[in-house]
Amino acid sequence: MSQASDATKGKLKIAIDPVTRIEGHLKAEVLVEGGKVVDAWLSGGMYRGFENILVGRDPRDAAQLTQRLCGVCPTAHSTASCRALDDAFEVKVTTNGRVTRNLIFGANYLQSHILHFYHLAALDFVRGPSKAPFVPRFPHPDLRLDEKTNAAAVDQYVKALEIRRICHEMVAMFGGKMPHISGQVAGGTTEIPTEEKLKEYASRFKVVQKFVSEVYVPTVYLIGSVYKDLFDVGRGYKNCMAYGVFPLDDEESEFLLKSGVYIDGKDEKFDSDLIREYVKYSWFDESCTDLHPSKGKTIPQVHKDGAYSFVKSSRYNKKPVEVGPLARMWVQNPDLSPMGRKQLKELFGIEATKFRDLGDMAFSIMGRHIARAEEAYIVANAIGDIWLKEVKPGEETYVKTNIPVSAEGLGLTEAPRGSLLHYINIKNSVTANYQLMPATLWNTNPRDDMGQRGPVEQALIGCPVPDESNPVNVSRIIRSFDP
Amino acid sequence: MSLTRRDFVKLCTGTVAGFGISQMFNPEIVHALKKFVPNCFWLQGQGCTGCSVSILNSVHPSIAEVLLEAINLDFHPTIMGCEGEQAFSYMFDQAKEQAGKYVLIIEGAVPVAEDGHFCVLGEIEHKDYTMLETTIKMAKDAALVVNVGTCSAYGGIPAAKGNLTESKSVGQVLAENGVKTPVVNIPGCPPHPDWMVGTLVVAINAIEQHGLEKGLAEVVKLLDDEGRPVPFYGKNIHDNCPYLDQFDQDNYADVFTDKSKCRYELGCKGPLSNSDCFKRKWNGGVNWCVENSVCLGCVEPGFPDEMSPFYEPC
Numbered sequence: 001m002s003q004a005s006d007a008t009k010g011k012l013k014i015a016i017d018p019v020t021r022i023e024g025h026l027k028a029e030v031l032v033e034g035g036k037v038v039d040a041w042l043s044g045g046m047y048r049g050f051e052n053i054l055v056g057r058d059p060r061d062a063a064q065l066t067q068r069l070c071g072v073c074p075t076a077h078s079t080a081s082c083r084a085l086d087d088a089f090e091v092k093v094t095t096n097g098r099v100t101r102n103l104i105f106g107a108n109y110l111q112s113h114i115l116h117f118y119h120l121a122a123l124d125f126v127r128g129p130s131k132a133p134f135v136p137r138f139p140h141p142d143l144r145l146d147e148k149t150n151a152a153a154v155d156q157y158v159k160a161l162e163i164r165r166i167c168h169e170m171v172a173m174f175g176g177k178m179p180h181i182s183g184q185v186a187g188g189t190t191e192i193p194t195e196e197k198l199k200e201y202a203s204r205f206k207v208v209q210k211f212v213s214e215v216y217v218p219t220v221y222l223i224g225s226v227y228k229d230l231f232d233v234g235r236g237y238k239n240c241m242a243y244g245v246f247p248l249d250d251e252e253s254e255f256l257l258k259s260g261v262y263i264d265g266k267d268e269k270f271d272s273d274l275i276r277e278y279v280k281y282s283w284f285d286e287s288c289t290d291l292h293p294s295k296g297k298t299i300p301q302v303h304k305d306g307a308y309s310f311v312k313s314s315r316y317n318k319k320p321v322e323v324g325p326l327a328r329m330w331v332q333n334p335d336l337s338p339m340g341r342k343q344l345k346e347l348f349g350i351e352a353t354k355f356r357d358l359g360d361m362a363f364s365i366m367g368r369h370i371a372r373a374e375e376a377y378i379v380a381n382a383i384g385d386i387w388l389k390e391v392k393p394g395e396e397t398y399v400k401t402n403i404p405v406s407a408e409g410l411g412l413t414e415a416p417r418g419s420l421l422h423y424i425n426i427k428n429s430v431t432a433n434y435q436l437m438p439a440t441l442w443n444t445n446p447r448d449d450m451g452q453r454g455p456v457e458q459a460l461i462g463c464p465v466p467d468e469s470n471p472v473n474v475s476r477i478i479r480s481f482d483p
Numbered sequence: 484m485s486l487t488r489r490d491f492v493k494l495c496t497g498t499v500a501g502f503g504i505s506q507m508f509n510p511e512i513v514h515a516l517k518k519f520v521p522n523c524f525w526l527q528g529q530g531c532t533g534c535s536v537s538i539l540n541s542v543h544p545s546i547a548e549v550l551l552e553a554i555n556l557d558f559h560p561t562i563m564g565c566e567g568e569q570a571f572s573y574m575f576d577q578a579k580e581q582a583g584k585y586v587l588i589i590e591g592a593v594p595v596a597e598d599g600h601f602c603v604l605g606e607i608e609h610k611d612y613t614m615l616e617t618t619i620k621m622a623k624d625a626a627l628v629v630n631v632g633t634c635s636a637y638g639g640i641p642a643a644k645g646n647l648t649e650s651k652s653v654g655q656v657l658a659e660n661g662v663k664t665p666v667v668n669i670p671g672c673p674p675h676p677d678w679m680v681g682t683l684v685v686a687i688n689a690i691e692q693h694g695l696e697k698g699l700a701e702v703v704k705l706l707d708d709e710g711r712p713v714p715f716y717g718k719n720i721h722d723n724c725p726y727l728d729q730f731d732q733d734n735y736a737d738v739f740t741d742k743s744k745c746r747y748e749l750g751c752k753g754p755l756s757n758s759d760c761f762k763r764k765w766n767g768g769v770n771w772c773v774e775n776s777v778c779l780g781c782v783e784p785g786f787p788d789e790m791s792p793f794y795e796p797c
Contacts, residue, residue: 016567018605020560023532025603045603047594048529053645058792064779065787068640068672071533115536123564133556133563136573158547165540169766176775177765178540179533179673183775185794190739190776200769300647302597310601398740475566 011038014471017045021120022483023072026444030474032465037474040453040460042444044311047283051298054434059085059403059426060186062434066422069438071179072115075108075171076415077438078184080422085186088409088424089401095250097188097397099390102246102256103201104175104184106383110208111167111178112416113325113376114216116482117369118160124476125223126153138470144226153223156215163211166204173201188398195393202388209380212373213339220373221343224366228348231361234477236459238363239263240327241316241442243270243421245414246382256382257375257414260331263319267331272410274317275421277437278448283307289449293423294408296435311441313448322455323418323442324481326362326371329355337377340370365473368480403429415439417482444483456481519691520552522585523683524574524621525559528614529602529641529650530591534632535561537673541680542767549680553687554586560604571605571612578621584695586686587625587664592634592641593618593656594648601648618653619660626695627686627702628653628666631679636668636710637784644788654710665699668710672781675763678715685712709784711757720778721753723761739776746773750794752780 010033017027025045030037050069054062063081067074079101086093093101127143127150128134145153168178174191175181183190193201224231244259261268277296279289284307285299300310313320321327333356336344344350344358352358355374361367404426411422418439425433445454453461456478463473525535539546550556556563558574565573578585591614594601599615606612612620622628630653633639641650654666667686669678685705690698705712721727729735729745736744745751756778764771772778780790780797790797 015606015609017603018560018566018570020563020566020570023561025527025560027603027606046529047601047648048641048650049645049647050640052647053640053643055645058794060794061787061791064793065640068531068533071531071536071673074531074533115539119539119562128564129551131551131555133550133559133565135564136569137564138566138569161539161546165542165767168540169769172766172770174770174775176770176772179531179536180781182772182777182779185739185776191742191770192740300601302600396740398738400738 010034012468014465014468014474016471016475019475019478021123021479023070024440024483026478026483028460028474028478030460030463030465030471032468035464035466037460037463037465040457041308042446042454042457043309044444047300047310049298049300050436051434054431057431059088059424059431062422062424062431063185066436067180069436073108073112073415073417074178074180075105075175075184076413076420077422078181079105079413080411080420082184082186082411083413084409084411084422084424086409087411088407088426089186089404091187091399091401092250093188094396094399096192096392096395097399098247098250098252099387100174100189100193100397101184102387103383103391104171104181104189106246106379106387107167107170108178109379109416110212110376111164111171113372114160114164114167114212116416117216117220117372118157120482121369121479122153122157124472124479125227126150126157128154128157138472140467140470142470142472145223149222153219156219159211159215163208167208170201170204170208173197185398187401190398192395192397193391193393198388198391198393205383205388209384212376212380213337217337217339217373217377218343220369221340221347224370225347227366230365230476231367232364233463233473234365234368234459234480235360235363235462236322236455237320239319239321239455240330241270241321241323241419242328242331243412243414243419248386256378257328257332261316261321262330263317263321272412275437276315276318278313278315280449281307281446282309282312284312288312293421293435293437294425296423296433298435309446311445313445313454314437314442315448318450320448320452320455320458321442323439324368325375325416326368327418328414329371329375330362334374334378337374340374365476365480372482405429418442440483443481456483519687521554521687521690522577522581523554523556523588524578524585525556525588525590526604526614526617526621527560528589528591528593528618528635529648530632530634532561532590533673534590534679535559538631538676538679540766541676544680554683568605568607572607578624582624584626585624586627586629586683587621588629588631589618589635589653590631592638592650593653594641594650595656596647596649615656618656619662622653622657622662622664625664627699628657628664629682630654630666630668631674633670633672633781633786636670637786639672640787665703666710667702667706667712670711670782671758672786675760675765677763681715682712715759716757716782718757718759719754720756720758720761720773724753724773725761726773742774746777748796749777750792750796751777752790752797753778755785755790755797756780756783758782
């Protein structure tokens, strides 16, 4: 963390670079005045240029190459890419293909949420072993768990390593391997589930489900009760967006977690035509700004004046929107888990049955962790109660595809960390344009052409920084998004 | 490290023994693990964190054993408790203290266009450190550079046709900048956790047994022309494929879900690929790419361009 005095008296600019325990390269700068953040800038420090690398290739390669955008959520990119290819190739996936895709992706949801809470975020609240890589830390990291609870949490950290590994085995059962699956392609999945493999999947699933409902969910509420003030920190715009994920019917019209938008306190139907990307403050050429992904361009310009990030500013109807578990749970407004209801009553004195009963508490550091745990509970239930019952051993999961000479396709899904869009334009049977809008970009973008901060930047406003040499709440907010 | 001989043999079974270097893993050497705990620093350049996620899947030994007992992982952006300048300065300070003795592990390629500014890792006193500058600085004083994944080993996807960032492998960047530290490549997209942990353990054993310089020379002897440890990458996937007899009889599957025939016509790059996936398999041995779909050749220097289109025969 570096500090620099601002020209204005009483203001201090703090930089955190690298922001650690996230996927990727991110720098945060905040301006602190009177013990609170009054302005914030997020800078994505890496550009790889997948969009340019995909041009001229066999369109089917996109589903494999784009998975390599993210080793934590490759199945999400595989899903979005295959949906874009299915759309462009005009194929309808079989029922068993759809269900097997849900079994693959669902297992990775559980892996990702568990990894995020225990291995990326938990050290914000738990004192780890006094050995690298768990130390050094800030001198006063605001860790408040009593010794017994802390020791139990460290045990859970180790146990969760094993549980997330088991989730990967579930993914690999039908996905081939993890990270980066071979088992999902345009037209469905590559392996028809056998009785034997389904049994192996189900036996692993039981272990994971037990951990989610009996350990992960209660622990998040318990830790939240020790950090109650963090339910007031990290509000942000309170705008939410979700594309919908885990199709429940073959027309893919109903989703386990539905699509929708919540802006300025109102619920709206999601319309992909309203998506745009802006680059005034991003290291991209001005010709890339204010474009729908179907017209999208990706031309980097490293030395652009005034720009401060490799992330473009994604906007829905010109508004910054938060994506991820909190946004999905807010849009969906599901029943809370029995454990969640019980603990809200016992630990917080709150009578709540639905997610939105949390009110403004949901838009916070701890609210986001709770949303993620509650969502893991829902996805785990769907694996056990819906898809494992619906899947048919021996029934076809794949439809043969043909590459069209020219076509376009849009693939929408929800990565564990939020809304994910892939767009492909095919000309002369090869990829002519491919555009990607991952969840990270929706949340951690810089200011847009209209001057609006990105969602995480906005969530940082008001963040308490009582001691400038220990800006723990800044990265707690950032990490709560799973950026 | 509480790695028992049985665990260790499990880790290496089927690869090491078969290649006639089982003497590398005799019990005395395994015992030596208890004494030598190297400092390790893990940098991430242009990658996807998939190699980090893959090493978390290590079964024998578990990743908790590796982290708590086998190595001192002083810097790893995805799992370390520390952050910001404190984390970055700590890395440089520890590296200075451990000069000549530490292991530098690198995930991701190194972009060199625009003076390396396509990948910035952190800052100290308002100075940005790019992946390019940090790699050279940290590699100079390392005892060994271990490239995990095809991006750092050979450039991988960030260096594929169409890239604008002039991404390169770590080996190439070090050679161009006169850094002579020994380099081991553990390619794969991602590499199998056994390949990463196994190679680290081999290196730790060799150094413990023979001292730093001679030990490293022993490790380098294990490498093929592409810098990969032969125990893990010494056999061709196609030559050892369970579908080989189907190939020999010209029985080719026409759709992915036909599991009775050879996957060659579907685009399998097994004939171009050298690694022990056919035997080791993935994620606790539940599956592997060829059984499930096709091999993409992700362990080879030519990945992805020479393996593309992925779903057309090679």
